[in-house]
Amino acid sequence: MRKKDSAERAAGQPATKVLKDGTTILVAPKPALKKEILRHKDVYLLLLIPFVYYIVFKYVPIFNAQIAFKDFRARDGVLGSAWIGFQNFTDFFSSFYFWELLRNTLMYSIGKILISLPVSIILAIAIYECTHYALRKTVQTLAYLPHFLSWVIMYGVLFALLSPSSGILNDIIKLFGGQPVDFLSSVKAFPWVVLLSDAWKEMGWSAIIFIAALMNIDVTLFEAAMVEGANSWQRVRYITFPSIKPVIVTVLLLKIGTILDAGFNQMYMLYSPQVYSVGDIIDTWVYRQGLLQFEFGLATAVGLFKGVIGMLLVVFSNKLVSKFSEGSSLF
Amino acid sequence: MADKKKTRVHLKPNMHNKAVRPTRADKTFQVCVDVFMVLMLIIILIPLWSTVTLSFRPNTYIGTYLEGMFMAPWDWSFDAYKALLGNNGFVMAFTNSCKILVGGVVSALLLTIPLAYVMSVKSLPGRKVLTTIILIPYVFDVGMIPAYLLVQNIGLMDHLAAVFLPGAISTYNVIIMRQFFDGIPAELKESARIDGCSEVQILIRIVMPLSKAIVMTIGLYYGVSFWNNFFNAMLYIQDSNLNPLPILLRNILMAAGMNEYVEVSAFGNAPIEAIKAASVFMSAIPMVIAYPFIQKYFTKGTMVGAVKG
CATH class of the missing domain: 1.10.3720.10 (MetI-like)
Structure with missing residues (x-):
């Protein structure tokens, strides 16, 4: 399985491969990237909804995490609040409960x-x-x-x-x-x-x-x-x-x-x-x-x-x- | 896996295998093992049993709670359960929890299966990038506040979906499932491909029928996490009509003072401790009923995940 894969990946190599026991087999040449993408278009379709989910539920929170460097006010939202650098971090590290x-x-x-x-x-x-x-x-x-x-x-x-x-x-x-x-x-x-x-x-x-x-x-x-x-x-x-x-x-x-x-x-x-x-x-x-x-x-x-x-x-x-x-x- | 286990244990030399006569040390060892196992059994059972007997405690019972553990079954009172089942709030919370469970498991599987399958398609261009995209949020956890802001911003507040959607893809489950899909012989998929199946058809016709055990296992993991989810409900559900069982259970358990007692006493004339214990037992019961059926699947599935890491 893995051997076949690596053979496919080696583009430009001769399209034959010698196995361990000495037999020579034909190996399909690596198809062009564009063709590969087109061939897998239904796979990408399958990925569409999980991908949107990842963006919304996993990456938007990472984006929201920028408020760690901001003086967050609900009225101004994540983007509108003012940057205050590492103020929040230093506040925490210098506090006694840290x-x-x-x-x-x-x-x-x-x-x-x-x-x-x-x-x-x-x-x-x-x-x-x-x-x-x-x-x-x-x-x-x-x-x-x-x-x-x-x-x-x-x-x-x-x-x-x-x-x-x-x-x-x-x-x-x-x-x-x-x-x-x-x-x-x-x-x-x-x-x-x-x-x-x-x-x-x-x-x-x-x-x-x-x-x-x-x-x-x-x-x-x-x-x-x-x-x-x-x-x-x-x-x-x-x-x-x-x-x-x-x-x-x-x-x-x-x-x-x-x-x-x-x-x-x-x-x-x-x-x-x-x-x-x-x-x-x-x-x-x-x-x-x-x-x-x-x-x-x-x-x-x-x-x-x-x-x-x-x-x-x-x-x-x-x-x-x-x-x-x-x-x-x-x- | 189950067959293998049986033969292994059977093959393993022990006292019943008379090829070599057990020495005195062997016998002591077996006794120690058995005593330890019985001890473990008792340690596991005592807390469960004390909760169960507490829930059956009649209002008129005067013995200590320790004595209550050895109460004869014909003295048990079902008042607490009757009170709970007759209480609107409890029935409503139970219904909400069931909705979250079904909605959660269905959406989680519909999201997880395709994702795990796509990750196992070896020839897919961009598969490495995809793996990275999926691993980054798994490794880098930014905490609860950014997630809270997200749910607030997309208007999910006070929807039951807010309880299960944020956890509808668990990266860990995706990885376990992908490992299982990786183990399906590539020849099967290849032959279907030659016969003209698209990837979606391969997933539905070839891979899915082979993956019952892993789908059950992952479904169980999701089901447990949604049924037990307390935190999302606490953050995102303010409407008390939408409260799921864990929230109601916590409210009942925390009701200790006199003020709250009035609220809880709306449950009838069973002792308040019995009400608490009965609601604990009722919240756990779907898990306990489903558990033996799915246990064989999860040991299978977890072993696959465990051995491979």
């Missing part, structure tokens, strides 16, 4: 990696090693389910679990004679609620990629190891884990690209003014500043800052991935 937002954002995104990644790896290995068909299927099916629940629903589930008045966790605390804790408005408990609820919701889903990698392990390796006298623990240590190590590194590297995304939906549902000091991340701040305080220019500047850093990180991490493992990067 470091707090950055710290919280990084704390959650890194914390989520540190907790979810090991949990999902262990879960994947356990699912792979489990010999009870029913147990394996049940855990697999149920573990994927929470991924499909929204954070609004998750908030309701956490309410039944953690609420000081009607949560079962507080019932257990009371059973042992403790004082009920309001987990969602305690500065100490809140980060753990965020990290653990995310791990609970996503562990099954993030395990899928590891399960897929485990399924590709050559089983003869296990048979050989067994004959050589390796026990189950040693087989996991020396065969299973090393075989999925490249996937683990790839996943880890790709996570670097999204390190400024600490989970807007989750945070927006769970946080409250009492826990802003540990719960406010860049995205929630942009939302409040922009759409509740109508500081459009400032909020866009912060969003743009995050977008640029995010883009650099994504490109960087994908470069690393393509260097590390062939064929799993974005580009």
